[in-house]
Structure formats: structure tokens, C-alpha cells
Amino acid sequence: MTFAQVARIIGEELPPSAYKHPAWWGSDPKHTQAVWLDVGYLARPGLRARQVTFIRG
Numbered sequence: 001m002t003f004a005q006v007a008r009i010i011g012e013e014l015p016p017s018a019y020k021h022p023a024w025w026g027s028d029p030k031h032t033q034a035v036w037l038d039v040g041y042l043a044r045p046g047l048r049a050r051q052v053t054f055i056r057g
Helices: 003-010 016-020 035-039
Strands: 041-046 051-056
16 A cells, blocks of 8 residues: 555554654554554555555564
8 A cells, every 4th residue: 555545544644754764664563653563464665666565464
């Protein structure tokens, strides 16, 4: 899904770090934005394409 689609779903723009740092999408449960971990997914971002793939972990 595109970063724009993610932003639409959550109802707000993603922070600049989501576009610049793959670690923002990381699997560290200390990152409060990583709610996908709570439902069993990992995120694989493509920063250049501004897309993320969520994979069942």
C-alpha cells in the first residue's frame, strides 16, 4: 500500500521520518507507531516508491 493510503486510513499525515528512515517502519515494539505488530504483521517499506508491504509475521 502507498504511504498516502496509510495516511488516509489513520486519518493524518505520516511524519517526515516515515519517508526518510526505514527504522520508522521497523519491528521494534518500543515504537508506538508500530501497531501492525499488535496484529501479527511486519512492515517492509520502499522509501523511494513511498510504499509499504505488510507481511504476516
